[in-house]
Amino acid sequence: MTPGRPDVGRGTRRILTAVGVTAGLLALPASAEAMTVRLDIRPGPLGITAASANQFRPRSGTGDGVTLTSTVSGFTVTDATGTGAGWHVMMSASAWSTDPDGAVVPMPPGSLGMEAPNVVAEGTSSAPPLVSPGPYGFEPGARPLVIATAPPEAGMGTYDFSAAPLTLQAPLGTADRTYGASVSVVVAAGP
Numbered sequence: 001m002t003p004g005r006p007d008v009g010r011g012t013r014r015i016l017t018a019v020g021v022t023a024g025l026l027a028l029p030a031s032a033e034a035m036t037v038r039l040d041i042r043p044g045p046l047g048i049t050a051a052s053a054n055q056f057r058p059r060s061g062t063g064d065g066v067t068l069t070s071t072v073s074g075f076t077v078t079d080a081t082g083t084g085a086g087w088h089v090m091m092s093a094s095a096w097s098t099d100p101d102g103a104v105v106p107m108p109p110g111s112l113g114m115e116a117p118n119v120v121a122e123g124t125s126s127a128p129p130l131v132s133p134g135p136y137g138f139e140p141g142a143r144p145l146v147i148a149t150a151p152p153e154a155g156m157g158t159y160d161f162s163a164a165p166l167t168l169q170a171p172l173g174t175a176d177r178t179y180g181a182s183v184s185v186v187v188a189a190g191p
Helices: 010-027
Strands: 047-048 057-062 065-072 075-079 087-093 096-097 113-114 118-122 136-137 145-150 159-162 162-169 183-189
Touching: 047 183, 075 087, 087 136, 136 145
Parallel strands: none
Antiparallel strands: 047 075, 057 065, 065 162, 075 159, 087 145, 087 183, 113 136, 113 162, 118 159
């Protein structure tokens, strides 16, 4: 012990040191560094899955001919572009031909038709496309029919279109052979 100086023990020195450090921390200016978090969303494609059709099968015979039925399969449209530009689903049909010689056989206007499909959004909150009322009549060589439209700011995400009935009115006197046609389903960008 030093004369004139009070005896300060080790425990007391620790307390005084802790108080000094705490006081020093309280004296520092309060500051926080701002943190920026970014999310980059990259554009994807506008696409459609392939649709298919079953073979026609007889439904009924009438004095005017025979009505044949089939089904166009369901398909999915995905707009991952992120632009909100909108899109259209269009369908068209080729001329009828016979197998195996491929001779073109004209069908009367309105012979091939399809009912309107239903559409369901798959995990998106974007407004769904507008489906044109059916039935649709396909004319070989005519402009494709617009069956659904996603206007600007709608149709972003994935949409499932249901299968739809396809009918063919075969006129009276249609020869007994195999006929074929291509039905095309495409999606195109734009309002």
